[in-house]
């Protein structure tokens with residue numbers, strides 16, 4: 068296992084967090100939950116009928132599932148208080164109590180409500196749901212952390228050995244936004260920069276040096292899209308003057324020392340960036356997939372940053388090991404939230 072996850076495992080064991088896996092009857096989720104329960108690296112809540120889940124666990128030889136907490140989304144005696152909570156949270160948006168009672172049958176909504184009610188510290192879902200299905204209940208119920216308006220999705224890119232010697236820090240770079248905002252404003256980009264620096268520091272354990280990427284370096288091109296990145300950089304710096312950030316930078320100027328010398332002399336970030344902030348979701352999503360596929364990096368994420376409590380999304384093609392690792396990431400975010 069990568070050193071990053073060994074670190075997270077230790078943290079989880081020392082301070083086990085209560086994590087919800089709402090897609091509970093799904094074999095990969097059950098396998099990941101079983102491992103975490105066996106190790107004691109986290110406490111798991113599964114949503115659904117306890118008897119059905121335990122019968123399936125028996126079939127799959129997953130002997131630790133019995134240690135989980137179970138909440139039955141079809142049992143209105145159990146769910147009524149969460150329906151009331153959802154109604155209170157959303158009545159100003161036109162939600163009625165009847166709507167709320169229907170909504171809590173959806174395990175992804177109920178999972179977020181358990182977190183909101185303080186009965187869980189975080190949630191992981193998306194093995195059988197699209198990203199937007201995971202994001203919407205999190206946005207509606209948990210909302211953003213204090214001082215944050217926009218949630219973004221980061222990836223920790225763990226580089227192959229040869230590249231690790233040259234780029235990033237400890238063999239890692241953090242990319243964002245690769246998952247959430249199709250067309251961010253300059254304010255949203257600034258917030259993505261600040262949140263991704265935090266993810267780099269707290270989760271990856273690396274020094275954040277944030278490059279705001281563009282097709283231009285330090286005025287080499289003039290365009291509204293370039294001005295937007297310059298303004299976003301200034302905005303981030305104004306919000307957090309301690310942030311080590313620079314932009315606009317091209318990708319090579321951001322990560323290659325020799326190019327930085329030519330194009331961005333004196334920059335505190337150019338040539339040694341550890342955090343790359345992309346101008347929009349198209350670029351971010353395409354870039355991380357190309358670095359993963361063509362560059363041989365392992366892409367850890369998307370890690371949702373900026374929510375009031377951690378919720379993380381899975382790829383539908385994920386395996387049990389990836390779910391387990393996402394649980395460890397969510398646990399780290401919950402621990403850091405409490406600090």
Ligand code: ACO
Nearest residue numbers: 198199202203206207211216217218219245246247248369
């Ligand atoms: N941060 C915080 N809150 C947000 C954000 C955000 N970035 N975006 C929307 N919201 C909130 C809104 O304020 C609103 O809250 P309210 O209902 O309390 O007023 C709520 O979420 C719903 O907002 P809408 O604008 O109605 O949401 P919409 O349904 O249009 O979509 C969504 C939001 C789901 C996040 C959308 O932006 C989306 O689908 N993004 C792309 C996701 C995706 O497909 N990513 C690529 C794949 S992931 C991968 O490959 C790793």
